[in-house]
Amino acid sequence: MTIGDPKEGGDEAPEEPQEGAPEDELPASPGLARAIGRSVSEQHLRTVLESLVFASDHPITVVELAKITRAEARDVRKLLNELKAEYQPRGIHLDEVAGAWLFRSSAGNAPFVRELLQAKPVRLSRAQVETLAIVAYRQPITRPEIDEVRGVDTGSALKILLERDLVRTIGRREEPGRPLLYGTTRFFLEFFGLRSLRDLPMLREYTELSEESQASLTARLSEVGLAAEGPAAPEEPPVAPPDEKPSADEPTE
Numbered sequence: 001m002t003i004g005d006p007k008e009g010g011d012e013a014p015e016e017p018q019e020g021a022p023e024d025e026l027p028a029s030p031g032l033a034r035a036i037g038r039s040v041s042e043q044h045l046r047t048v049l050e051s052l053v054f055a056s057d058h059p060i061t062v063v064e065l066a067k068i069t070r071a072e073a074r075d076v077r078k079l080l081n082e083l084k085a086e087y088q089p090r091g092i093h094l095d096e097v098a099g100a101w102l103f104r105s106s107a108g109n110a111p112f113v114r115e116l117l118q119a120k121p122v123r124l125s126r127a128q129v130e131t132l133a134i135v136a137y138r139q140p141i142t143r144p145e146i147d148e149v150r151g152v153d154t155g156s157a158l159k160i161l162l163e164r165d166l167v168r169t170i171g172r173r174e175e176p177g178r179p180l181l182y183g184t185t186r187f188f189l190e191f192f193g194l195r196s197l198r199d200l201p202m203l204r205e206y207t208e209l210s211e212e213s214q215a216s217l218t219a220r221l222s223e224v225g226l227a228a229e230g231p232a233a234p235e236e237p238p239v240a241p242p243d244e245k246p247s248a249d250e251p252t253e
Contacts, residue, residue: 045071046079050094053080059100059190098189099196107193124160131157132184135167136200139183142173146182158182166191 048069053060062080066073080094080101087094091106105113124132131154134146146154161167170183184197194200 042079045069045075046083049076049079050083053094053101054103056102059097059102061100065101095193096195097193098186125157127152127154127157128160132161132166135161135182136184136188136197139197140170140173140181141183142179142181144179 049065052065052068062073062076065071065076065080069076080096084094084096091109092103093106094101094103127150130150131146134149135141138145138149143154143158146158158167162169165185165187167182167188168185169180171181172178173181188194189196
């Protein structure tokens with residue numbers, strides 16, 4: 001019996017989940033045993049989910065997996081989380097990013113993967129890292145507001161972040177001049193391994209953001225090869241190591 005086939009004897013096939021519907025609103029399933037056939041064990045379903053995530057050409061959602069396997073979304077999520085734990089100590093990780101699941105190499109092995117692919121790490125300047133952190137924690141935010149927080153002009157840094165698809169325009173503020181509003185992108189979530197913006201560390205004020213978020217962002221950037229060192233543009237100063245003071249011509253906030 002194949003997954004999702006109705007049982008012999010005339011039983012109807014279980015109703016398919018509606019594509020795009022929230023997991024909690026999926027149509028009721030007759031249960032995992034009937035949904036995938038009594039001859040298919042939970043362990044078998046685990047391997048099916050593993051194969052589907054691996055074979056998918058895009059990060060795949062729980063809703064999509066539930067639709068394909070005719071299993072309940074909560075069962076799919078449970079098994080995916082179990083698989084995620086199994087892969088945690090390995091060189092390949094199963095992660096939920098921006099609401100979808102995918103396999104990817106361990107961030108700690110990034111230098112070796114880059115050497116294999118002959119890929120050079122993208123470098124962000126200190127100004128770009130700080131600007132990205134401000135947008136991430138304060139979005140939606142206008143450029144004048146970013147400038148006010150940093151105390152310097154952020155036009156060049158913001159331009160680089162837009163080009164690298166880490167930041168995007170998300171609308172305009174309804175006030176005189178209707179300034180553009182900026183926010184982070186789906187790629188930002190994928191890059192930092194976040195399921196949603198709610199997974200960002202909670203910060204109470206910018207004085208904490210200036211230290212805590214920089215350390216968190218820089219650590220993650222270093223892990224995956226997006227090094228926060230060296231300028232991305234000639235006019236922007238590089239990040240100083242933690243035990244060094246900024247140079248005299250470097251703006252301090």
